Amino acid sequence: MTLASGIDRISRFFGIIAxxxxxxxxxxxxxNALSRYALDLSSNAFLEIQWQMFAATFLLGAPYVLKLNEHVRVDLVYGSLGPRGKLKVDIIGYLVxxxxxxxIMLEMAFPWAWASMRAGEISANAGGLPVWPAKLLLPFGFVLLTLQGLAEFIRRVAALRGDIALDVHYEKPVQ
Structure with missing residues (x-):
């Protein structure tokens, strides 16, 4: 559980950054809106840094959301299962x-991001920013997400074995 706790701290740190x-x-x-409408000044760099931060928010925040068990889930039967059933579904879901x-995402993203970084890829827009830092966020974010998934998997296996108590309570969203 020490490994899982360490991963949790990493996810929390990047969740705060997100x-x-x-x-x-x-x-x-x-x-940007104020400068564009009040001063008639604008820059593509403002728009690009926004989408890069948006990407960083999701990629760095996803592991923390997983840690908090607030991620999106398809609930067909999960809500009607007991605690052990939920643990089993979670374990199978992580593995399958x-x-x-x-x-797969890591295998695809690393070469893509690495090539972008090595080429020093920048935006084609006038006044655009380097693109490679945002592209590097994809494999980095998936490394963090994979690690948090490992922590959650370890926790659920330990709970299923009876080594720890784990709250798998899940509230189905009201729609």
């Missing part, structure tokens, strides 16, 4: 869906 990036991106967006998707 939350700060939301505030920064909103400030840049508001500043979560980890394979993460590994």
């Amino acid at each position: 939350a700060v990036l939301v505030a920064v991106a909103c400030s840049i967006s508001a500043g 869906f979560f980890f394979p998707v993460c590994f």
